[in-house]
């Protein structure tokens with residue numbers, strides 16, 4: 041049984057993009073804030089802090105989740121992936137490159153979250169169709185693009201264009 | 202948008218969790234997809250969060266005499282993608298597609314949704330439709346007695362929901378699930394779920410302070426020709442509220458339209 045006192049900092053250790061990371065967090069510290077302000081991983085964006093906008097979406101143990109609806113102390117021993125982990129030594133990954141090609145981003149605020157949801161979809165349903173892609177995108181608010189370029193980019197990567 | 206300070210406890214067993222709930226102003230934390238937003242908004246300020254997600258053995262979907270037993274910590278995404286759920290309770294499978302978004306479904310649990318008791322949530326309505334039995338650390342509560350009102354259930358402060366039992370549907374049962382929401386994944390403005398088999402069951406979601414069975418409307422059903430009359434009765438049987446998202450009149454109208462569609466699919470699917 042793990043007990044953590046309120047208002048005190050407690051050690052947290054998990055894997056972030058393949059690297060073991062460690063820090064200290066009060067129980068109430070949101071994972072989104074821990075990533076950004078304690079680990080300097082600013083790729084995860086923060087919009088609404090109540091699960092609606094999707095900007096903070098990351099992957100935990102392979103599943104896309106809202107980082108603003110998790111506490112950092114819950115992550116002990118978990119495998120966390122953020123947008124910083126997507127690109128490979130040769131450059132952008134396929135989804136990132138397709139977004140660039142199809143003008144799937146303008147300000148880029150929503151982009152990291154969208155990439156993390158679409159990457160789970162691609163791992164689990166590599167043949168997902170446009171309706172399924174749009175359904176997943178419905179969990180992300182993009183105020184710039186009107187979604188068209190994002191859908192086109194995803195369709196290319198999912199082999200549908 | 203930052204939560205107030207709280208103590209955090211991650212018990213390893215249900216006994217430890219129950220003991221921790223006894224004393225303080227404590228709250229159970231499951232998927233956190235309803236609780237954490239409420240804390241971030243500071244609508245709640247519990248002194249202790251009891252995180253039950255590290256308790257083993259509460260995440261499963263298994264056969265129960267032709268029906269299913271489902272562990273309270275089973276995630277929405279697991280329900281949505283379970284072949285057993287799709288085969289035995291296609292109406293539940295269909296409803297899951299309407300529960301929030303992928304990233305929320307990956308985290309939210311069936312137990313959390315039932316215990317949260319949002320009147321517009323799909324799972325409480327489905328529990329009622331499918332005559333679920335809700336097993337807790339103290340007793341077994343029929344779904345009919347579980348939901349008491351907006352965000353209110355029959356659970357005691359130190360009671361934990363552990364398992365959801367869904368009795369098998371009679372062979373040949375037809376079903377329909379119809380929801381209207383402004384965008385995919387939003388909470389329903391209203392939804393109607395129906396089954397036609399040995400009996401007719403109709404449940405309205407988001408139309409009252411809790412999901413309700415529409416018993417009067419059910420009583421009027423005879424065959425396909427009665428569907429319009431049943432839908433009209435369904436509309437009269439609900440008492441929705443007006444809010445930011447829709448007026449009471451509009452919600453009432455939707456219940457009629459959705460009931461007609463759900464009954465039509467259920468009738469066509471029944472044999």
Ligand SMILES: Cc1cc2nc3c(=O)[nH]c(=O)nc-3n(C[C@H](O)[C@H](O)[C@H](O)COP(=O)(O)OP(=O)(O)OC[C@H]3O[C@@H](n4cnc5c(N)ncnc54)[C@H](O)[C@@H]3O)c2cc1C
Nearest residue numbers: 091229231232233234235236301309310313314316322362
């Ligand atoms: C953006 C967004 C959109 C959403 N859209 C929808 C939607 O369209 N439809 C819908 O149905 N839901 C929706 N939800 C809510 C979501 O389904 C939640 O997952 C669910 O309501 C709560 O489950 P949880 O496991 O996250 O519970 P938590 O948030 O952890 O807990 C919810 C409540 O239940 C209590 N609790 C949890 N587990 C237990 C247990 N085993 N025993 C006793 N008490 C318990 C907690 O103390 C708390 O009071 C949405 C959420 C978000 C953030």
Ligand code: FES
Nearest residue numbers: 087088089094108
């Ligand atoms: S910041 Fe997490 S969903 Fe908006």
Ligand code: FES
Nearest residue numbers: 146148182183184
């Ligand atoms: S690119 Fe600006 S919000 Fe999506």
